Amino acid sequence: MLLAISAANTSGSDLRHSLWHATAARAPATATLEGRAEADVVIVGAGYTGLSCALTLAEAGRAVIVLEAGEIGHGASGRNGGQVIPGLKHDPDDLVARLGRSRGEALVRLVGEAADRVFSMIAKHRINCAAQQCGWIQPAHSAAAAETIFARARQWSARRAPVELLAGDRLALLLGTDVYTAGWLDRRAGALQPLAYARGLARAAIANGARVHTASAVLRIVSEKKQWIAATAQGQARARQVVLASDAYSGPLWPELVTNQMVVTSVQTATAPLPEALRRTILPGGTVASDTRRLLCYFRLDAEGRFVIGGRGSVSDTVPDSVYAALRRAAARMYPPLARVPWPYRWYGRVGLTRDWLPHLAEVAPGIWAALGYCGRGVAMATTMGLELGEALRDRREPAYPVAALKAIPLHSLRVPLLRAGIAYYRALDAIS
Numbered sequence: 001m002l003l004a005i006s007a008a009n010t011s012g013s014d015l016r017h018s019l020w021h022a023t024a025a026r027a028p029a030t031a032t033l034e035g036r037a038e039a040d041v042v043i044v045g046a047g048y049t050g051l052s053c054a055l056t057l058a059e060a061g062r063a064v065i066v067l068e069a070g071e072i073g074h075g076a077s078g079r080n081g082g083q084v085i086p087g088l089k090h091d092p093d094d095l096v097a098r099l100g101r102s103r104g105e106a107l108v109r110l111v112g113e114a115a116d117r118v119f120s121m122i123a124k125h126r127i128n129c130a131a132q133q134c135g136w137i138q139p140a141h142s143a144a145a146a147e148t149i150f151a152r153a154r155q156w157s158a159r160r161a162p163v164e165l166l167a168g169d170r171l172a173l174l175l176g177t178d179v180y181t182a183g184w185l186d187r188r189a190g191a192l193q194p195l196a197y198a199r200g201l202a203r204a205a206i207a208n209g210a211r212v213h214t215a216s217a218v219l220r221i222v223s224e225k226k227q228w229i230a231a232t233a234q235g236q237a238r239a240r241q242v243v244l245a246s247d248a249y250s251g252p253l254w255p256e257l258v259t260n261q262m263v264v265t266s267v268q269t270a271t272a273p274l275p276e277a278l279r280r281t282i283l284p285g286g287t288v289a290s291d292t293r294r295l296l297c298y299f300r301l302d303a304e305g306r307f308v309i310g311g312r313g314s315v316s317d318t319v320p321d322s323v324y325a326a327l328r329r330a331a332a333r334m335y336p337p338l339a340r341v342p343w344p345y346r347w348y349g350r351v352g353l354t355r356d357w358l359p360h361l362a363e364v365a366p367g368i369w370a371a372l373g374y375c376g377r378g379v380a381m382a383t384t385m386g387l388e389l390g391e392a393l394r395d396r397r398e399p400a401y402p403v404a405a406l407k408a409i410p411l412h413s414l415r416v417p418l419l420r421a422g423i424a425y426y427r428a429l430d431a432i433s
Helices: 019-023 048-059 092-099 101-112 114-125 143-158 168-175 194-207 255-259 321-334 336-340 378-395 412-432
Strands: 003-005 035-038 041-044 064-067 136-139 163-167 182-186 211-213 220-224 227-231 235-239 241-244 261-270 288-290 297-301 307-312 345-354 360-365 368-372
Touching (some): 019 194, 019 345, 041 048, 041 227, 041 235, 048 064, 048 114, 048 241, 064 235, 092 101, 092 143, 101 378, 114 194, 114 378, 136 168, 143 163, 143 182, 163 168, 168 182, 194 211, 255 261, 255 368
Parallel strands (some): 035 235, 041 064, 136 288
Antiparallel strands (some): 136 182, 163 182, 227 235, 261 307, 261 345, 288 297
């Protein structure tokens, strides 16, 4: 018998002041798992990965149970900035160099279509989440960063992606600020209300026959008679296959998931709806944006005209007021009138960072799959990974995304002081550049 024990971690922030919780459509009705249940696949985690996987399997007639420790979208899926960005942190040519021409280009196509996949899912299932495929601008914070993003844009352009190099007046016109001098625009990208999207995926999965149980933390997973048993406080779910889709909120349920990534916080704050005259001057091109700083700054307007800005926070579940103040100052440097408006919303969540800055997909035990480490690209990539894994399980084939064993990050037990030192170092480099 193989045994893995966990007290599932459901912490991560006080969400009372979260913009997404304040404005999302109501979640579908769910209940705690009680008693014994059986399925073809048990999925741990009701975020984008788990729900898109569940929806894919349920549409094919498979019996699926989703177990969530908190509520739907409790983790990063309900806390992120709602920017739907295709691709990975690595540029296309780098992926080809890593994997070879055939496998590398196949992966480039998969990740390059990630945003399109999200918007197609939303349209197909009529998910009410303020989705707009409005484009994403990545402005450069330095001359060296400008060279990097110009090369990135050219690589995607060579693969016929709808991208555009930006500089000078054209960039300032689209952003509504002249603090950046160069950038690129990726028209495949867009925006959505992230918690509403997660709840919409859950609603679609349930409508297709999936069983979603909230407040059902998985305490342990054991094998018995060619089945896996996911045990909760009040019940158990049995299946031949399990998907671990809890990413940065995994806790010690399966220790390999924890040691395979570093977890940091991503912090956001938002204004009240802005006056129309001010709203028109901010991101008048209608895009979302995130810059090239090592501790990047990302910003957008939501559907009601609130300005949302986020960035890297701390290495713990405590974020001081000074972090939110720094984000407000960054917003005011780009758009000075924002220094004089109310900022009633503030929240944060966890981001999983892998050693190689790539999402990881692994079969951690026979029949148990894990997907994790989206490195800040989770809206599009977590959806894509869930869809791909669901299709692979449905069709009994290998996933299109590369599968590799999870490897522990060296000195992972020292991650907190190492991350603190790294954040301080990167902050200094960003200031210098």
